[in-house]
Amino acid sequence: MPLFAEARRDLDSYIAARIPVVGLRTIEQPRAMRLVREAAGSPARAGLPFWVYTRATGLRDLRTNAPVNEDRSLTGAMEFAAAQFTGRAQATVVFVDPDDVSGDSPFTRHLSELARLADSNSGCLMLITDTPIWTGLLRLGMTLQLDLPDAEEMYTQITSFLGDHHGVVPIEWTEQDTRRAAEFLVGVTEAEAVNLLATIVAKGSVKREDVHLLARAKDRIFGDLAGLERVQVKEADRQIGGLATLRAWLRNKRELLESDLRGTGLRPPRGVLLVGVPGCGKSLSAKAISAEWRLPLYRLDLASILGKYVGESEGRLKDALETVDRISPCVLWIDEIEKGLAGQNDSTGVNRRLVGQFLFWLQESDSRSFVVATANDVRSLPPELFRKGRFDELFFVDLPDEADRREIIAMYYQRYVKVAPPQDLLDALVSMSEGFAGADLESALHDVGAMRHIRGEAAVTPAFVRDTFANTMPLSRTNPEQIEDIRAWGRDRAVPAGTPAPAPEPGGRGGRRILPQPGVGGGF
Structure with missing residues (x-):
């Protein structure tokens, strides 16, 4: 009702x-x-x-x-x-x-x-x-x-408002567009919703792409949020290389997030927990999802949540999560979640209470806020965080394999050098970059692009590019024990975010596998 x-x-x-x-x-x-x-x-x-x-x-x-x-x-x-x-x-x-x-x-x-x-x-x-x-x-x-209007009330309000303007201005919205607009406007007052709709009508027409204007306008209403940082996403953040399985999985979740779930018994997707090797695209994934899904991105800063008084931290987290419900649909990014919710050596009990409060919200909230949480030191996280029903899935982001490195190198070469790499050079770079994380590949090609900017295109010779890669020392070589420890954990306990590993030999023990999904392409 x-x-x-x-x-x-x-x-x-x-x-x-x-x-x-x-x-x-x-x-x-x-x-x-x-x-x-x-x-x-x-x-x-x-x-x-x-x-x-x-x-x-x-x-x-x-x-x-x-x-x-x-x-x-x-x-x-x-x-x-x-x-x-x-x-x-x-x-x-x-x-x-x-x-x-x-x-x-x-x-x-x-x-x-x-x-x-x-x-x-x-x-x-x-x-x-x-x-x-x-x-x-x-x-x-x-x-x-009397709480703020829900999606059904907003739908009625929008339908009534647009009905008053039929014949006055061209209106392209379908019922699905109107339902989507209602979801965007959940969390604002009835008066604010009318003002936002009036602003769109004042342009002289109501086009289908105007639905996303409501999300940006709503974002301005919630410009000052305690514990939440609005992250501006650039067009370049839409691109990400590798992570084929994760990208296909997210494509399906996007369809569910935008679907009309009334009467289905289903709830909107809750989010994903990304664990794995540093520099392999976990944080970039949050930005890419926001850019591709055209949803605002907010970063929950757990460090600013913590207070020095009894109950202060819990109150701040509660306020922040309630605000997330109001600004939804959105992408909520929690970077290095283990630093805020770890608590193995916490004698005050604050971290345990924060974990409980966060998990309760994660499981019970029905807002269309998609959580992207990342972690490097996954062993410090409380085990209840991994229980099914909290996050929709746990993905392991490993060092990119040969195919993923080829895609990532081509993407960053095009971005920084402004041309596609020659095939023979691309083959050489893929071979040289065994053990490189995505961040290592970007850093090397950024240096190449910087030389092109300073010395001109003639300075960017194949020999210079190969030398740049040869002089790049990835984390997998400077700290191989730590990286191998992380990889050993992820192989057995999480779904691979990249290309699925081949099936194990009969009688052998393999990690978790996920079936390839159709429709994998650029972006999410």
């Missing part, structure tokens, strides 16, 4: 039961007022009086908007409410954003007295506020939370 309809049902029951005080918590006052007016407009309540007080308009009749008296002060409105609750039955007075009601104060105690007067004569005191309500007041009644 849509959130607005559910809140309307609950409010109807509270009014019918003559609950003496009803707290309606929301950041959308206009939407809350529409909710109250719909409840008051029920034919069964035609004879019941409803008044509403706001700071700007004073006290007015809720249905006719006629002013009640010239005194616009809050004190005058409270005196009027006391008189009505004393002198007539079943009166309802609504206060919109009154003074601070979160703590024990003379004002909240005054409201408590009004609630008791209302209770004595079947009246109702209703408070619309965006802050918590003092428990001493809430014990006299009930509270109701």
